[in-house]
Amino acid sequence: MKQKLLFANITEESNWSDWRWQLRNRIMSSDELDQYANLSVYEKASIQKAIDVFPMAITPYYASLINKDDSTCPIRMQCIPNPKELIKGSGDMDDPLHEDGDSPCPGLTHRYPDRVLLLVTNECSMYCRHCTRKRKVGDNEKVSKDSDIIKAIEYIKAHPDIRDVLLSGGDPFVLSTNRLEQIIRRVREIPHVQVIRIGTRTPVVMPQRITDHLVKMLKKYHPIWINTHFNHPREFTEESARALAKLADAGIPLGNQTVLLKGINDCAFIIKKLAHLLVSNRVRPYYLYQCDLSRGIEHFRTPVSKGVEIMEALIGHTSGFAVPTFVVDAPGGGGKIPVLPNYQLSSTSTKTVLRNYEGVICIYEEPANYNSSCSSTCNVCKGSSALHDPIGLQKLINPNAKMVSLIPEGNRRKKRLKIYKDILHDN
Known part of the structure; x- marks a missing residue:
């Protein structure tokens, strides 16, 4: 052996x-x-x-x-x-995803309206060289404190819009089962939290952690979702397969987040083989991540175009549920932006021109008369806070929208106008 x-x-x-x-x-x-x-x-x-x-x-x-x-x-x-x-790239940042900047209290990131990221430890069983949190993982001075976790849970309690809590770190599964249960139980007791997710790489780097005791504990707090992190087919072994089987048999939906890494998996054939191994082990390929702009990992980064090229080789060429979503986690806290090959070639009010994975070009006929009455007749829409308080593009698309444009913060034209108005006011 x-x-x-x-x-x-x-x-x-x-x-x-x-x-x-x-x-x-x-x-x-x-x-x-x-x-x-x-x-x-x-x-x-x-x-x-x-x-x-x-x-x-x-x-x-x-x-x-x-x-x-x-x-x-x-x-x-x-x-x-x-x-x-140790080489600092021109685009490198310590906190490229602005997790600290979007943190209302230590260890908690609240970027999206209805979900939060809760960092329960800064320890991992293995320190991946491409880690986006290299600035804090393994740093003894940045240990997650009990008091910080308590404050984060209190914040979640105080914000009823939060329905989804992602536990991450570090790796939550390096905590003892009892310690992890204490955190999960307190989050599950919050009435408006519908889903608890856990991000872990232990099925890949330490599958021994997926014990019967751990799985039995997790089953008590459904719905629990787990995302793991396989990057290459070589990471599949008998041990990792057994770990995944235990989790899947416990009724836990499994997803996988792969990071696109130069010289490791920047090949459509490798990603396709990886996807097939994942689905055969009851794991849904969830995200294919463009490598972040974290300090110390530029040598792993590929052009975004490489990811689009890989998506071209997957979409239509394998089962739809075996195709991950390719995303760029936008620097500055912009969140995950899906990036796809361009399948919509042109569009008018009557026809949309599309191409398929083979390059076949076709026309989709639009309906002759279409008027959406959803917002005025749908009880779900009427009860939606998003309808009454639109955000982002909804501010333009919403039927009741009064705005005609969205102007980015720091727009030069707007600054010039303000300066001009200030001068007139002073005179």
């Missing part, structure tokens, strides 16, 4: 299967990498410099998947630091 060859000190099979053992025995220094990768003295020194800035932690399980003789191994590239992480 490969794992036993690498970890000769294991005396019982149960040790390898114990997620706490996996955490205690994580590889965290360059000196411990010798048995996983052929490294020169210079390479080890360069890696250690990166570790000094961005901590390294690799579970023995995930380390056992590394191809020791392949410097381009997709497992290795995701877990072993690279000195390129």
Whole structure:
């Protein structure tokens, strides 16, 4: 067994299967990498410099998947630091998604109207080299405090529009089952919270964490949704498949968020194979993420056009539920923006010209007489707060809209007009 060859000190099979053992025995220094990768003295020194800035932690399980003789191994590239992480790219930011800026209290981000992100820990079982939260994950000075979590839950209670709470971190599953249950229970007790989601990479990097005890606890708080993070087909093993099966058998809907990474999965064939492995394990490919503008990960980034190219190779060429949504998480807190190939070529009031995945161009005939009466007759619309308080493009599209344009903040023309009015007022 490969794992036993690498970890000769294991005396019982149960040790390898114990997620706490996996955490205690994580590889965290360059000196411990010798048995996983052929490294020169210079390479080890360069890696250690990166570790000094961005901590390294690799579970023995995930380390056992590394191809020791392949410097381009997709497992290795995701877990072993690279000195390129110390190069600051022109677009790099510490907090590209503006999570801290959209935080009404520590550990909570409220960006979208009806959902929030609750960071319950800054620890992970493995520190992915492409992590968007490199600025805080593994930093002992940025530990999630009980008092902060309590304040965040109080904030959620005080805002009845919040119906969806995403627990993330770090990785919530590095918490003890009892500790995690305390948090989930308190969120579930809030009447207006309909859905609890959990983001975790443990099925990929430490599948031993998905224990019967954990699953039994989660089942008590349905609806629970879980998103995991497979980036490459090589990450599927018997252990990861068993972990996913336990969660799916417990009635937990599973999704996957893949990050598009240069040299790892920026290939339509790899993403398609990954999608097929996911759906065969009852996991819905949810998002394909454009790599964020976080500091230290520019060497992983691809052009957005690469993601569009991959979507062209997926849409129509495989089952619709096996196609993720390609998104750019907009810098500055703009949120996730779907990016698709252009299938609508032209449109008039009577016809819309479309193309399909094969390049076939067709015409869709629009209805001769169409008037929407939904807003005036629909009880759901009448009771919707969104109708009475429109946001974004709804301010223009809404039948009762008074606005004729949306002007971005900082618009130069508007600034010039204000300056001119101020001058006239002063005179």
